[in-house]
Amino acid sequence: MTITFREPTRESLEYIAAHMCAEDLDELAACGWASPLQALIESVESSREASVAWWDGFPQAAHGVADFTLDTTLGVPWMLSTGPRGRIARAFLKVSEKFIADISPMYSGLFNLVDARHLRAQRWMLALGFKPYKVHDCNGFPFIEFGLFPSV
Numbered sequence: 634m635t636i637t638f639r640e641p642t643r644e645s646l647e648y649i650a651a652h653m654c655a656e657d658l659d660e661l662a663a664c665g666w667a668s669p670l671q672a673l674i675e676s677v678e679s680s681r682e683a684s685v686a687w688w689d690g691f692p693q694a695a696h697g698v699a700d701f702t703l704d705t706t707l708g709v710p711w712m713l714s715t716g717p718r719g720r721i722a723r724a725f726l727k728v729s730e731k732f733i734a735d736i737s738p739m740y741s742g743l744f745n746l747v748d749a750r751h752l753r754a755q756r757w758m759l760a761l762g763f764k765p766y767k768v769h770d771c772n773g774f775p776f777i778e779f780g781l782f783p784s785v
Contacts, residue, residue: 636724638684645685645692646673652691654716660748661713663774669713676711682736686714686728688721696729698736698743708740716753726760733761733781742782749775 639645650670658669666672673695677683683697694714701707710733737743746769747754755765755777763779770776 636728637687639687641677641683641685641695646695648692649695652715654714656751656753657713660751663748663772665772673713706741708743709745710743711745729761742780744778744780746776746778749777
């Protein structure tokens with residue numbers, strides 16, 4: 634199975650938004666996003682680096698890293714997808730490890746919040762070397778702060 638990466642286009646983001654996995658949809662709703670497409674577009678626009686992963690002939694995941702607005706030495710990696718599973722999930726983990734390794738030197742640390750209900754995303758963060766730090770409330774839902782800080 635081959636994964637290719639392309640520049641995000643409106644059409645690829647629309648496809649991912651229309652086929653987004655339920656866990657990502659729930660997480661976006663808890664954060665107050667008006668729509669999955671709005672979340673994708675704004676995430677891409679705010680990112681220093683962003684791309685769309687394709688496999689099986691379709692765009693399947695968008696990911697990137699944005700500067701944290703309160704401290705631009707910190708990066709906020711993100712991913713929204715159709716829900717990679719099975720063999721493709723393992724292959725995508727490998728390319729995600731490379732992405733994190735490539736962007737890490739640009740920042741003093743990386744962090745993001747994950748909906749406590751989104752177990753696959755939590756496993757993903759742990760597999761990429763992120764550590765859980767604390768729980769935050771987001772519109773009445775618990776979100777776990779995950780971070781990757783080389784000096785900690």
